[in-house]
Amino acid sequence: MALILSAHPNIEISISNKTILQQLEQSGLEIEVRDLSRLYPHFEIDVEAEQAALQRHSTIVFQYPFYWYNMPAILKHWFDKVLTYQFAYGSKGDKLKGRNFLASFTVGAPETGYKTLADHHFRVLEFCKNIEQTAYYAQMNYIDPIFTYGHSVNAGIAATEITAKAEQHAQKLIAQLELLGRC
Numbered sequence: 244m245a246l247i248l249s250a251h252p253n254i255e256i257s258i259s260n261k262t263i264l265q266q267l268e269q270s271g272l273e274i275e276v277r278d279l280s281r282l283y284p285h286f287e288i289d290v291e292a293e294q295a296a297l298q299r300h301s302t303i304v305f306q307y308p309f310y311w312y313n314m315p316a317i318l319k320h321w322f323d324k325v326l327t328y329q330f331a332y333g334s335k336g337d338k339l340k341g342r343n344f345l346a347s348f349t350v351g352a353p354e355t356g357y358k359t360l361a362d363h364h365f366r367v368l369e370f371c372k373n374i375e376q377t378a379y380y381a382q383m384n385y386i387d388p389i390f391t392y393g394h395s396v397n398a399g400i401a402a403t404e405i406t407a408k409a410e411q412h413a414q415k416l417i418a419q420l421e422l423l424g425r426c
């Protein structure tokens with residue numbers, strides 16, 4: 244049902260994304276997880292394999308930590324290589340048409356810094372305009388992203404608190420996937 248494209252360059256030391264993936268695996272949902280960083284440590288994306296995986300699923304989830312107000316490099320590279328002309332766009336490029344596009348990411352900094360615009364000059368959703376437009380261009384069904392704040396130990400947040408937030412994040416994602424599965 245759903246393809247989970249996980250992009251974390253160091254999942255071994257991850258708290259949040261690792262927790263979210265574990266919860267997804269335990270959810271009983273019909274999912275296929277592809278860990279892009281593990282599959283492609285040297286960034287040599289197998290375009291055919293990725294395009295075939297996309298076509299097996301009606302919902303595509305992009306699971307990643309928010310890095311420099313964006314996605315990790317491996318995922319950006321994945322977009323550059325996989326969403327090709329006449330596959331994702333162009334006169335015959337309708338292979339992704341109608342599939343759900345759902346970004347799910349963890350934000351390191353607390354919510355206040357993004358809400359007051361004190362530390363960060365824009366709100367998180369403003370940083371998502373590029374992925375939203377990408378989904379539209381590929382004729383996909385853009386679903387509001389699922390993101391949660393305060394996942395960084397560097398922001399002075401305790402690991403137990405981060406794990407709890409990641410679990411809540413996973414529950415939101417699972418609920419959304421269940422909803423999409425019923426449509």
Ligand SMILES: Cc1cc2nc3c(=O)[nH]c(=O)nc-3n(C[C@H](O)[C@H](O)[C@H](O)COP(=O)(O)O)c2cc1C
Pocket residue numbers: 251256257258259260261307308309310311312313349350351352353394395396
């Ligand atoms: C290279 C890098 C860039 C980051 N950029 C941001 C950022 O722009 N905004 C932010 O709020 N957090 C940022 N963070 C914090 C991460 O989003 C946070 O550590 C991550 O979501 C936690 O997930 P994990 O436990 O799965 O690694 C960054 C972290 C790294 C390592």
